[in-house]
């Protein structure tokens with residue numbers, strides 16, 4: 001497949017919006033039942049860019065968005081600043097071809113280059129494809145939280161996974 005992974009630009013946002021809203025409508029990957037509009041995704045990209053966080057998109061030769069991945073603040077208190085939480089989405093007709101792992105590999109490299117220490121994934125416990133994908137990338141399961149969410153009339157369980165980006169790194173003094 002002729003595919004590139006690059007930083008998202010505003011021109012990618014309509015494609016990102018379609019993928020995001022498909023996940024809202026049809027999956028428990030995101031625990032949100034309200035569709036968003038383009039302005040919402042514009043604000044999200046602007047906020048990620050302003051904070052220096054990457055938003056990566058996989059595009060085909062025609063420039064269509066096939067998937068995207070990004071990370072942001074995990075918890076806003078200062079002491080958590082070396083940890084980020086990410087998300088990864090592949091367009092429904094493009095799954096099972098290895099795009100998710102490629103996006104994640106690129107995102108992990110960006111996090112390592114940024115000097116971050118830990119990457120956290122918060123995954124719906126029934127999402128076996130995502131849990132396997134993260135295990136293959138070296139993430140370990142570090143938490144199981146039963147019934148902390150709900151969607152489509154069901155309680156949802158959360159599996160927390162984490163990856164050490166710079167094993168052995170000393171914590172900063174200040």
Ligand SMILES: CC(C)(COP(=O)(O)OP(=O)(O)OC[C@H]1O[C@@H](n2cnc3c(N)ncnc32)[C@H](O)[C@@H]1OP(=O)(O)O)[C@@H](O)C(=O)NCCC(=O)NCCS
Nearest residue numbers: 029088089090095096097098099100101122123129130132
């Ligand atoms: C989870 C996700 C990112 C994986 O991306 P991907 O590009 O499909 O990853 P892979 O190609 O490595 O496939 C992962 C697994 O999904 C299977 N799969 C999922 N959907 C598939 C489809 N439509 N067709 C074929 N295989 C599919 C693959 O066979 C593979 O199975 P395996 O783990 O037994 O090998 C993607 O399925 C997705 O976007 N899902 C919806 C959003 C989501 O769950 N995001 C993660 C939130 S934490």
